[in-house]
Amino acid sequence: MTVLDHRHHTAVPGWLPGATAPRTDPAPLLPDVSPVRVLGTPALEKYDPALLRELYRRLVVGRRYNQQATTLTKQGRLAVYPASTGQEACQVAAALALGEQDWLFPSYRDTLAVVSRGVDPLEALTLLRGNAHTGYDPRAVRTAPLCTPLATQAPHAVGLAHAARLGGEPVVALALLGDGGTSEGDFHEALNFAAVLQAPVVFLVQNNGYAISVPLTAQSAAPTLAHKAVGYGIPGRLVDGNDAPAVHSVLTEAVERARAGGGPTLVEALTYRIEAHTNADDATRYRDDTEVAAWREHDPILLMERALRELGVLDDTLVQDAADEAEALAARMRAEFHADAELDPMSMFTHVFAEPTPQLREQADQLAAELAAEAEVGHR
Amino acid sequence: MTVLDHRHHTAVPGWLPGATAPRTDPAPLLPDVSPVRVLGTPALEKYDPALLRELYRRLVVGRRYNQQATTLTKQGRLAVYPASTGQEACQVAAALALGEQDWLFPSYRDTLAVVSRGVDPLEALTLLRGNAHTGYDPRAVRTAPLCTPLATQAPHAVGLAHAARLGGEPVVALALLGDGGTSEGDFHEALNFAAVLQAPVVFLVQNNGYAISVPLTAQSAAPTLAHKAVGYGIPGRLVDGNDAPAVHSVLTEAVERARAGGGPTLVEALTYRIEAHTNADDATRYRDDTEVAAWREHDPILLMERALRELGVLDDTLVQDAADEAEALAARMRAEFHADAELDPMSMFTHVFAEPTPQLREQADQLAAELAAEAEVGHR
Amino acid sequence: MNEASVAARAAAAATPATRKSTVPTPATPATPTMPTTVSMAQALNSALRDAMRADPAVHVLGEDVGALGGVFRITDGLTAEFGPDRCLDTPLAEAGILGTAVGMAMYGLRPVVEMQFDAFAYPALEQLFSHVAKMRNRTAGRLPLPITVRIPYGGGIGGVEHHSDASEAYYTSTPGLHVVTPATVADAYGLLRASIASDDPVIFLEPKRLYWGKAGFDPAAPVEPIGRAVLRRTGSSAVLITYGPSLPVCLEAAEVAKAEGWDLAVLDLRTLVPFDDETVCRVVRSLGRAVVVHEATGFGGTGAEIAARVTERCFHHLAAPVLRVTGFDIPYPPPMLEHHHLPGVDRILDAVARLQWED
Amino acid sequence: MNEASVAARAAAAATPATRKSTVPTPATPATPTMPTTVSMAQALNSALRDAMRADPAVHVLGEDVGALGGVFRITDGLTAEFGPDRCLDTPLAEAGILGTAVGMAMYGLRPVVEMQFDAFAYPALEQLFSHVAKMRNRTAGRLPLPITVRIPYGGGIGGVEHHSDASEAYYTSTPGLHVVTPATVADAYGLLRASIASDDPVIFLEPKRLYWGKAGFDPAAPVEPIGRAVLRRTGSSAVLITYGPSLPVCLEAAEVAKAEGWDLAVLDLRTLVPFDDETVCRVVRSLGRAVVVHEATGFGGTGAEIAARVTERCFHHLAAPVLRVTGFDIPYPPPMLEHHHLPGVDRILDAVARLQWED
């Protein structure tokens, strides 16, 4: 069967005057302008308590992961760390909304989502530690490399999802993006390709209010970023990004629609970057502490703990268990990152091509000779 | 006064939960899904008859221009011609909607708009004749060079409009684009910049149903291309692109809103490319004659003549006058293009930089010597 | 200039004795209707078709590659034979096309991307430089990207601005990319098959102005692999080192040079990356004089690399500096002037004359 | 390595006698608080400020150039002094930034664009290659684009992937662009002022790893104009030809070489386009031996052009081939390995040793 048959170049429907009805009804594509929220609302009661507890546990562990990684930068064990502190609900819900066969396309800020997907922190953090570009096997864990050039991972997600669909596999790709990333041309091209191909892909924009120092008001004049969806003919959804169950349910719905052949969805999650852009950034230059303080009140873990206790699905034991697991992870990270990374300079030549070119072989020989000479000197 | 004061990095409004109302009300931004049309409707009666006659006259002249240019390709006097036959209403209305101080940013298909703006066909067509890249003085005629890399002229229009606004001049920029061009990243980035800067710029997408061979259905899944506007927080408008007064009025409204500080507008005009993509294209490979025939019935000149006669603002004399002017233009084009273009190979070096580099001077000397040697041989 | 005769001459000049195959034996036989004399465009079309027949992972995507068959008809008939799933008319967005191809390759497909013209590949350069060229390396070999990016390049066809850029330097100076450019009909087929079969990304530069030149051609005949230069004409005086669009003019110059007493060899590089130092240096050392010819602008052009590395490696064999004959350091001129920009026979022979024959 | 002392040494090595000014006399005096010893970052900041004071047509735009002052603080304080109209935080889209700058320049402004890092200029390459580099030419001189594109480039600062590309070859091989790269504090100021004052587009490459090196500096002191190379150290054995980020390591190598009996000259190109053939060839002819040093990958790098053109022009003065010491032909490695990739003193001296001293 030809998947793309519906695109066959037959007549051009709807473009003769008198037949200008839209190709898609825009109404269902438009996001509700009040974001989906379930914490603190009766909707929460419909959730599986096991899922709620799982989300909570992962949030707590995730927060500790963020803190530990930030500490490691101060100790010089990580070169740089873009923390997702405050955005853990998005990170954790993104990982949980995917099945094992699905693919995650993270950005540099999304190591927590990668870790939540089961990748060891030591492997997830090589890029930021500085010992290797990508520390995990993307195919094995169905997670693309952390992507730094903004929005460039979005078309990759589309291509992978499209290929999987052509191959008849029920794979969904989830691309993580920031509010700033939505301004890049690649974002636009990816959403348009996804819509035209009806690729099983979900785009999650974590709108944390800033692209480094640039606030959203200087980034976009859209009613919401989710409103961008209608321009591609796909549904847009707005969700409280600090409400883990809400993010999870919006993403799950989008993932399942994509898996069922319903095409892509754009989800905007409203959240906040509590830390500076990275440890190298000075956030006092562009935002007030009062703003941060206000968002600390809307902390995803605080909200979650309060709501789950109210609902009666969380007790002190579970809270303690989560805290213990978090500490265990932190301890493991400290131990692992305080050991020096193993480095092999010759590896620089190994994976440029399937086979090194004659030129690379020459250059590798040159470096090997230099290293041998240095070792010689060191030895003497 | 600081024009961009409203973008000052103060608080981030609307992003704390409980305050998630959209930054712009989306409703007025959404296009009406039935395109604006005035021909054949009572609305036409509200138009200034002088304007209607002017539009008619220009349409007739424009059609003849398209035909003559196409003929010139067959005679080898133009290297290539992307005709706007069938799209004359958009071309003519675009030129007329602008004041003299305004700037037009045309694509390769828009030479008729350039000519309608007052540029001599000989100058407007150098690119397609092959003797020079740009034949006119863009500053003198406030018309950017014909742009071939798709959508790349859109950010130029934004930058120029923004600069004029900063300079306090009431200049509006109008960028012409095709349906295919809306898929490019530059389209997206330009619209976003325009919206954020509130630049006085209007984007007119001539949706002629095809990007070379690719039909709109394979280009976009949007309800209409005008729906893309809402994702930038600017108004989108849909208009019958073969209805010259309707295009003129939608554009004029957008231009005047921009001039008054109301920001950018995206206009989609529904039209059809009657000829092949260019004379080098074979349209039978991807579309049916029946489709073309249907659109010939909805011809912009046919529609206009019928409606104006009905309204009683057009008579045989005016029709004849327009036809005469069209023939005069065609005759002038034949005469001018049948003369060989004057060419100066040394001009290749003149405008690379303000001052030729030493390297370019050497290379110019080399070419001059070669030409002298050739002339010598020719002379003997 | 007669493209067909030049191409035929070029094909004849190849040395069949040294040929060996890297092209995988097609699972299905080559198009049975293959004529014995075909244009380079037809050979490329056959290569795509045969590759798609041989391997279901091969997918073609780009602008107008479907019903139209591409503006140069290189993909003619592919959608008809393989359906739109295998040969996809994409939306008009080159970064999107290449980025989508990256994702497809991550999944395990073997995408062949068509860029419509040289300058229209520029929107995709971020995807190319930051992902395509680096993905294998940045994942320690775990995510190779077997993508072929076909780019019709160069001038000489009367194209208007942005349609004639010889853009190879952008690719050759980017580590992680193979850069291949055929100059003969047989190489067009053989090198494209080899590029598609390669597990590394290949920038496959198609010389537009050779598309219509015809030559006798047998798709089953093996060609030299990627990475090997081929001597198209032997000679005893000096060697013209060239590739792609400039091979015919070099062969013509060598012909004309005979009258001036020079017996010029002509070396067709075929692959710019990886560079065939061995063959190039062997020829240069034996002759002691070399001129590099390409139509791209000279400053920072690929010819600079060729001249520099040949000089580094053959210095004491050189009777004269390695000279370069290239396009001028200017934006590509309007079509009516392009013949003044492109290296012609006279300009090549002027350079040969400067090879210090006196000593 | 001590950046400050290297920069100071570099500044001291400049030959004041040959200096002349191209920097327009500022309408307003230079920042009165200018300390006598400043970092390159501060000098660049002063250059922007002084240019903006001198000419209201100068506008700065880019990502985070406002309140933050840029990630490297080069635009620090500009929005505070000139307001957001003159120093604009743009949306995050490099093609949009450069395309908007093109439109601003068409209107008559003199935009200075900041690209945040080398690899993040790639999305803007279509605008750069197809418009910025060509606009003057394609309009027969009627639409010059006096745009300066500032790009922090190169490695050595422990940056993660995509933050350390030495991308100059893409720019130097594009006709229509000037390419300037300072290596000293004084040049950072003087060349940036001259670039902004230029009526042609200038790619202004700022060596990231020299940002924090300090040197004594007087903004009123004239520097050599764009297009002139400067000998930073005289020598009698051979010359190291370099630019931007590699100047300090070349000066260091020259220092170390003394112990091995070589008296090396060090030539700082300062401008890659237009190239100063005159100065470079004068030095090479007088010494007969040269090594080109840059950190960008070697194959197709700017060093190839330098080696090729120097050889073409100085062939009979050369005692040895012009050698190149460059980064390897690999994607930029992770920070913990970068010192193995970047040319160091030993690698440079190894090349010097290969300059065939025996004859």
Ligand SMILES: Cc1ncc(C[n+]2csc(CCOP(=O)(O)OP(=O)(O)O)c2C)c(N)n1
């Ligand atoms: C193409 C590109 N341009 C610029 C940068 C530099 N940069 C890194 S992060 C960043 C801000 C991103 O903001 P956003 O998308 O909102 O993500 P966040 O950091 O808030 O998670 C910028 C400008 C980049 N990585 N890629």
Ligand SMILES: Cc1ncc(C[n+]2csc(CCOP(=O)(O)OP(=O)(O)O)c2C)c(N)n1
């Ligand atoms: C960046 C870029 N990619 C590809 C092309 C080649 N090309 C020229 S016209 C065209 C189709 C444009 O379609 P559309 O925008 O609908 O305009 P139309 O030709 O219908 O007026 C294409 C693909 C180009 N000019 N620029």
Ligand SMILES: [Mg+2]
């Ligand atoms: Mg953000």
Ligand SMILES: [Mg+2]
């Ligand atoms: Mg169209």
